[in-house]
Amino acid sequence: MVKELAKKNRSYRRFYEDRKIKREQLVDMIDCVRYTACGGNKQTLRFLLVCDDKESEKLFSSLQWAGYLPEWDGPVEGERPSAYIILLSEAASANATNWDEGIAAQTILLAAVEMGYGGCILANIDRNTIVSDFAIGSDYAVKLVIALGVPKEEVVIEDISYGDDIRYYRDANQVHHVPKLKTQELIYGEDK
Numbered sequence: 001m002v003k004e005l006a007k008k009n010r011s012y013r014r015f016y017e018d019r020k021i022k023r024e025q026l027v028d029m030i031d032c033v034r035y036t037a038c039g040g041n042k043q044t045l046r047f048l049l050v051c052d053d054k055e056s057e058k059l060f061s062s063l064q065w066a067g068y069l070p071e072w073d074g075p076v077e078g079e080r081p082s083a084y085i086i087l088l089s090e091a092a093s094a095n096a097t098n099w100d101e102g103i104a105a106q107t108i109l110l111a112a113v114e115m116g117y118g119g120c121i122l123a124n125i126d127r128n129t130i131v132s133d134f135a136i137g138s139d140y141a142v143k144l145v146i147a148l149g150v151p152k153e154e155v156v157i158e159d160i161s162y163g164d165d166i167r168y169y170r171d172a173n174q175v176h177h178v179p180k181l182k183t184q185e186l187i188y189g190e191d192k
């Protein structure tokens, strides 16, 4: 069920780092992206697969985690993602691919959830460092990073209404709470 997958597909930021993801599984996720819609069917996105420990460590240092949790520096060693997918776009069309990236990122995450993993989309990333660390040519721009692993944290949805605080938070048991508007509030004209 799509709804079940969508519900399970939370942004996870703490993982069982020793539960590895094989490169072939990352390729399987990209195989799902292959069938998605994209503007003008131009297919300008490319996916850099990172599952080697050394490369993962290098990439981790270019990521900013959980802006609403400023006291948290991101996952500690042992709880870090076991793999990543770096979304690249042809530099010439990089400004026109935001929609494509969103569709690709969500497809990758839904596939990951179905395989028993989870992840987090990261846009708050040091693109220049990623370009130089991974020797990405000037013909491609770094758009997003998707962190992946076996989730170690519990994430729960909190129903909210328009005007309520939308910031996620962690409680004393380290459960991560994500406020989401109720369905009715998303339907234009029925949201008041």
Ligand SMILES: Cc1cc2nc3c(=O)[nH]c(=O)nc-3n(C[C@H](O)[C@H](O)[C@H](O)COP(=O)(O)O)c2cc1C
Pocket (backbone or CB within 6 Å): 009, 010, 011, 012, 013, 064, 065, 066, 067, 120, 121, 122, 123, 124, 125, 155, 168, 178
């Ligand atoms: C385009 C985009 C960029 C994001 N960038 C980051 C990021 O840089 N760091 C991070 O920790 N989370 C990032 N997130 C995750 C969001 O914070 C998360 O989706 C939001 O808090 C809602 O939680 P949910 O994904 O569980 O619904 C990003 C999500 C999206 C869709």
